[in-house]
Amino acid sequence: MHTWAVEIQDLWFSYNDHQVLQEVNLNIAEKAFLAILGPNGSGKTTLLKLMLGVLKPDRGWVRIFGQEPHKVVHKIGYVPQDTNINKSFPISVFDATLMGRLGHAKRARRYSAHDRAMAQKALETVGMWEQRKRHIGKLSGGQRQRVFIARALAGDPDILFMDEPTASVDREFQTELYEFLRKLNESVTILVVSHDLSVLSSYIKSVACVNQKLFYHDAAEITSEMLDMAYHCPVELVAHGLPHRVLRDHEDD
Amino acid sequence: MIEVLQFEFMRNALYAGLLASVACGIIGTLVVVNRIVFISGGIAHAAYGGVGIAFYFGLAPLVGIGGFSLVIAAIMAAVTVNSRHRSDTVIGALWAFGMALGVLLIDITPGYNVDLMSYLFGSILTVSKSDLLLMLILDLVILAAVILFYKDFLAISFDEEFATAMGVPAKVLHFALLAMIALVVVMIVRVVGLILVIALLSIPAYISEKYSESMRSMMILSIMFSCLFVMMGLWLAYSFNITSGATIIMVAAAFFFIHPLFARLADKKQ
Numbered sequence: 001m002h003t004w005a006v007e008i009q010d011l012w013f014s015y016n017d018h019q020v021l022q023e024v025n026l027n028i029a030e031k032a033f034l035a036i037l038g039p040n041g042s043g044k045t046t047l048l049k050l051m052l053g054v055l056k057p058d059r060g061w062v063r064i065f066g067q068e069p070h071k072v073v074h075k076i077g078y079v080p081q082d083t084n085i086n087k088s089f090p091i092s093v094f095d096a097t098l099m100g101r102l103g104h105a106k107r108a109r110r111y112s113a114h115d116r117a118m119a120q121k122a123l124e125t126v127g128m129w130e131q132r133k134r135h136i137g138k139l140s141g142g143q144r145q146r147v148f149i150a151r152a153l154a155g156d157p158d159i160l161f162m163d164e165p166t167a168s169v170d171r172e173f174q175t176e177l178y179e180f181l182r183k184l185n186e187s188v189t190i191l192v193v194s195h196d197l198s199v200l201s202s203y204i205k206s207v208a209c210v211n212q213k214l215f216y217h218d219a220a221e222i223t224s225e226m227l228d229m230a231y232h233c234p235v236e237l238v239a240h241g242l243p244h245r246v247l248r249d250h251e252d253d
Numbered sequence: 254m255i256e257v258l259q260f261e262f263m264r265n266a267l268y269a270g271l272l273a274s275v276a277c278g279i280i281g282t283l284v285v286v287n288r289i290v291f292i293s294g295g296i297a298h299a300a301y302g303g304v305g306i307a308f309y310f311g312l313a314p315l316v317g318i319g320g321f322s323l324v325i326a327a328i329m330a331a332v333t334v335n336s337r338h339r340s341d342t343v344i345g346a347l348w349a350f351g352m353a354l355g356v357l358l359i360d361i362t363p364g365y366n367v368d369l370m371s372y373l374f375g376s377i378l379t380v381s382k383s384d385l386l387l388m389l390i391l392d393l394v395i396l397a398a399v400i401l402f403y404k405d406f407l408a409i410s411f412d413e414e415f416a417t418a419m420g421v422p423a424k425v426l427h428f429a430l431l432a433m434i435a436l437v438v439v440m441i442v443r444v445v446g447l448i449l450v451i452a453l454l455s456i457p458a459y460i461s462e463k464y465s466e467s468m469r470s471m472m473i474l475s476i477m478f479s480c481l482f483v484m485m486g487l488w489l490a491y492s493f494n495i496t497s498g499a500t501i502i503m504v505a506a507a508f509f510f511i512h513p514l515f516a517r518l519a520d521k522k523q
Binding site: 049076089092107108110111155 | 417421466467471
């Protein structure tokens, strides 16, 4: 039987009577590379947290590889936004990366030698192994983002959720990151959430737009309907100098 | 200092201070990195309601304080579990409610009236052998829980959302942490007073955070600072014949205010 990497059925969610998401349906195939786009406050990060099982839906359900999210934590990699981290927290780069192994580790046990080896490999992949002993609060935003990516990779995930992964990294690493993700995508399903259309690159295979409701497009382009729905001011966004292949004439639909 | 220790009550006071330091260093570190000092203050002060309950109903004070502060801790955990930063009003209300309940129950208890001050600042010079034994047991319980679940407490303290996504039971651990704060309060409220509880939970950990590379080293450094404050405070209290609990707090506060100067010196060296 075919299982979807992500399956969302009639999902509704509200915060204190404020409807954030309604009637969301989405099926994502394994090895997809999906961008979830939407303006600030559109509910895209909320949708991500619902997929991760951090939030519980009011109605409807989410399945990851056919199961509830909390049953497949060892298959999930997560790169959260770099916004609400406590910079004075006493922790080294290596110890923070080890947390990526939590989905595999048993409760009330220490991390194993294998956990440490996986964390080392992940830090080497993002080029942060030399910085492993540094205090996480003393890193630059871009370096910290690399560490968070390493933390997600340390869990050897089958699906990777990334929230604004390129928000604080420099151009160079951004290109490097997408090149790396393209290779990773040969075996791993990847979901990238962003408010910024520039994440749309040639690597992304499909796009969904969120603004309370979700519109899905199984190709790396946005239809004008999706834009109109998700953003109230499409002209301004198009004016940001995007590669024009992103937009398709609405006559084509 | 040595001749002071020929008195048994001084020895017991020192042991009590050191045992309290172990629990306060460990739990205080978790309190400070999770930024729940206000919640801890609320539990510690509301525990006074437990004193009132114990005297009114004729229970052992420890049963009253323990039971009531665990109930208050559970309510606070339930209130704060989903919105840690927007529940300060509820915490403030529970804080005041507990203290008022304690005062009123003691008012209407016939006969002998307990001294509020001895619960606020403790009476470390009257610690008994059985108090010390209880403190040792609770130290071991807290130590075992934190060592066993160290990586899980570290994960929820550093990045709770990520930890939850990785299957760490963050809500259960939040309840457990607040319950342990309640245990610390029970263990030392009669000995050093609930104002000293909150001072020893927050000040050593706050100073240690600046000099620590990991949460583990922050815990150890906090215990050391706390022991230092207790020893200096007891010695000064004995030398000048002043209240010991308040003196210990004064020493801790003095370090709190002057430590930024040392931190600046340490930074210059680097």
